[in-house]
Amino acid sequence: MSEQLFQDIELFPTDLSSIHQRIRSIDPLKYGRTRNFIDGAVTHLSPYISRGVISTRQVLEHVLDRGYSPDKIEKFIQELAWRDYWQQIWIAKGIQINDDLRSQQQNVENFGIPSAVILAKTGIEAIDKAIAEFYETGYLHNHLRMYFAAICCNVGRSHWRIPAKWMYYHLLDADWASNALSWQWVAGTNSRRKYVANQENINKYCYTDQKDTFLNIPYADFEELPVPEVLKRTEIPEMRTNLPETPVPELDPDLPLCVYNFYNLDPEWGTGTAANRVLLLEPKHFQQYPISDKTLDFTLSLAENIRDIQVFTGSFTQLKELYGSEDIHFKEHPLNLHYSGTEHTRDWMFSVQGHFQSFFAYWKKCRKELKYPK
Numbered sequence: 001m002s003e004q005l006f007q008d009i010e011l012f013p014t015d016l017s018s019i020h021q022r023i024r025s026i027d028p029l030k031y032g033r034t035r036n037f038i039d040g041a042v043t044h045l046s047p048y049i050s051r052g053v054i055s056t057r058q059v060l061e062h063v064l065d066r067g068y069s070p071d072k073i074e075k076f077i078q079e080l081a082w083r084d085y086w087q088q089i090w091i092a093k094g095i096q097i098n099d100d101l102r103s104q105q106q107n108v109e110n111f112g113i114p115s116a117v118i119l120a121k122t123g124i125e126a127i128d129k130a131i132a133e134f135y136e137t138g139y140l141h142n143h144l145r146m147y148f149a150a151i152c153c154n155v156g157r158s159h160w161r162i163p164a165k166w167m168y169y170h171l172l173d174a175d176w177a178s179n180a181l182s183w184q185w186v187a188g189t190n191s192r193r194k195y196v197a198n199q200e201n202i203n204k205y206c207y208t209d210q211k212d213t214f215l216n217i218p219y220a221d222f223e224e225l226p227v228p229e230v231l232k233r234t235e236i237p238e239m240r241t242n243l244p245e246t247p248v249p250e251l252d253p254d255l256p257l258c259v260y261n262f263y264n265l266d267p268e269w270g271t272g273t274a275a276n277r278v279l280l281l282e283p284k285h286f287q288q289y290p291i292s293d294k295t296l297d298f299t300l301s302l303a304e305n306i307r308d309i310q311v312f313t314g315s316f317t318q319l320k321e322l323y324g325s326e327d328i329h330f331k332e333h334p335l336n337l338h339y340s341g342t343e344h345t346r347d348w349m350f351s352v353q354g355h356f357q358s359f360f361a362y363w364k365k366c367r368k369e370l371k372y373p374k
Helices: 003-011 016-024 028-034 046-050 056-065 074-098 125-137 142-155 161-170 176-187 199-206 283-288 293-303 316-323 359-367
Strands: 257-260 276-281 310-313 328-331 342-344
Touching: 016 056, 028 074, 056 074, 074 176, 074 359, 125 142, 125 199, 142 161, 142 176, 142 199, 161 176, 161 293, 257 316, 276 283, 276 316
Parallel strands: 257 276, 257 328, 276 310, 328 342
Antiparallel strands: none
């Protein structure tokens, strides 16, 4: 085993014992104080939530069971709620989230991604270091994700879609709703204004001391900032999922069939019932939303927590024909609309459902379900 692979496994282990220990180690108070710094007390739980191994509700219930009062850890709870909020938009809007959602992106000059970003050669130390580490680990701090999006969309004037797909491709916590809608929030197509960060901001949260960069300007100068020379060359990176060739699954027609996928690897789902359990990898899905080899390997490793799981590369229709029965079960998700059978709900943090124009309109409803001290 290479040293780098060992480091990646240590950063994001895939065994349930380590994942549950990570939940127990959450410090929601320190999180609220330090989360914007690249060495802040973030939870590193996002890959497990995105893959459906654990749920936002499970995390919330754990911290509340430890005696934390909601008013003391509201920032932590809000950040968890953002994940469910993005999912609610995806459910309501469907494939519309693949395009400019609320307004057209302004001042777009290209539909690729700056080559300097892909090559980690923007000249901004914190950004280039983060890109290199991103390729190695599949992880990015949330503040760095915002920096990347701002540089690509609002400085390099790239349309958000290809850069967002590039980031999704490499993320272990690849969640198209969270990713695409966050990029749109930065680009101003899903928010009232664009997000930008100057060099001073990056220096503060990344502990650097750079000055001579294209971002070393006052915020008032961003509106008229021409595309820096280093960001002018753009490209569309090749993104392809190398799905495994799998044997035909052995299915017992007298037992129900539970279908797992990239967004549902819940090892606790239906454990009290004997069933056929299949992780379905649909080529059509991964053609539209490609992921890297690293993300695929991580996914397959997480699936090993599901007892007697079989992996099948093929379509839902093919799997259904192989099964030959109608007793099929799956969890609700916007990408499962072509499934048929019994749909099971996901484990949401709150009972609040539907589309809200802003997160805080959604949060106002959710907040009522928490028990705040009088």
